Amino acid sequence: MNAKSKTGLHGMSDKTSDIVLVVLCSLIMLIIAYPLYYVIIASVSDPYDVYAGKTFLLPSQFTLEGYQTVFANKDLLTGFLNSVKYTVVGTLYSVIMIYITAYPLSKKDLPGRKLISIFFIITMYFGGGLIPTYLVVRDTGLLNNMWALFLPGGVAMGNVIIVRNYFENNIPKEMIEAAEIDGCDNLTTFLRIVVPLSKPIMAVMVVFSMVAYWNDWFTALIYLNKAQAPFPLVMRGIVITTEGLASMTSGMSYAEANRIAELVKFASMFVAAAPMLIIYPFVQKYFEQGFMTGAVKG
């Protein structure tokens, strides 16, 4: 028995398979992580050494000029502050909307629950499309208004379903019944029992919303003006087109302008990516849980 399990059909014992698996996974991790690592290295190295391929593993001629330029530049700094504002307001708005939609829909005895669910779920599959939505945003006076980033998204129904299922499955019914016997009305039960007991899923929703708003640029491109542009949209002028570079390299020699331009490219990418990369591991253990409760009953 034992001998058989050590040299199975594919000639690999469990121990060998384990080693192969660990090597394989480490290789995959390297492929995923190295490009990000390279951006960090290149953002603090002399661009001419980056050009010459001297920065594969470690920085060369360490410098922070890239980051100094990013935060000294008016457009990028404004973009950064705009992004912070949109992320904070957007996340608050989004999580509140998800909660006030999910809670009533989690009440099985609510008359009309099914109809209201269908009303929201339809918007997951059908939409007006780019232009009709744009025209409604324009006609409701939201052009060049921060709220154009949040309202046209409606309610994030996928997230609502995850939260609703969490309410149904993970909050002990006895707690809610006890609260009702104590004379709590629906709203008090919601605020006193349901909200505090659903912190894990709330953390996931906060992170999802933060990531969505921090990384968004297209909505801002359509609805907002240049001064309201969030960080990724300002970055577009640096890493995709090059029209944004002129403002930070004016008056420099060609070589110096080139140097700063390269540094700013890498530094701005790091500034855009870092905040979310720091935050998500804190709620990572809840992701699977959230997806599981979400998947059980779509």
Place this chain on the structure above:
Amino acid sequence: MNSKATAKAAKTAPLKKVRPRKTLGQRILENWQLYLLLIIPIVITIIYKYIPMYGIQIAFRDYKANRGFFGSKWVGWYWFERFFTAPTFQRMIVNTVKLSLFSLLWSFPVPIILSLAINQLRFKKYKRVVQTVLYAPHFISIMVVCGMIRIFLSPYGGLINLLLGTRIDFMTVPEAFRTIYIASGIWQDAGWGTIIYLATLSAVDPGLYEAAKIDGATMFQRIMTIDLPELTPMIILQLIMSASGLMSVGFEKVFLLQTDLNKVTSDVIAVYVYEQGIVDHAYSYSTAIGLFNTIINIILLIVVNNIAKKAADVSFV
């Protein structure tokens, strides 16, 4: 028979009446706070989701701002005909289908294979590290990813050219566009795609593995006989969902990776919708193209769903 049934009903009816049932009106009144909570989401959804759906009719009208959605002149299929006869029509359709089809074929299996491998990792801490690293790219803005792509592929000191020892300007090579788009897509989302599969696999009864081990099954055999069958319904569900979005390519990424020189392969419907609508203000024309795209997606959803239903009926039930 009939009298028996009524007798039964008569017997049970009084029993039910012991606990007085609330009328619908009473139940609605009792839950007024819940309806109050729902008012804001419902109003926002009506304004920003349902009114635009109603506004799709400008695809059949000649939209003028001063006349609005409903006052503009009805022109029937005019915009659709214009789109079908546009010089780049065929190219856009072919590019859209090719890009999303190849994308699906290459990207779809990767999270499945990854999750089967990760699920077998026995050292819990190492497993957690692998997952953390694999999820990372998902949290990065598409703008940063496209910036990285452009910089890494630059002929002047770009990482890829340095590693290959070449000086190719990949962004101007039409043949390279799809590969760039798909490979970077796998890099960014394959790890995140494992979550749903890992969550499904976590429901597998550990006793099954123990039994298989006692029977002498190798790790590979355990994956093939226990894990893969467990995943199959989820794989089919995911496939239906991906296939129904076949005509909706990732607009943002194509938009950011498109250059004048790679347009031969990167020109897709979604970018045309944006250019016509937002840049050129051809509102009705743009809406018509978007509607055409949506309808194809809905047809795909129905077709794929039916195929899967039949296939699933045969193989599972």
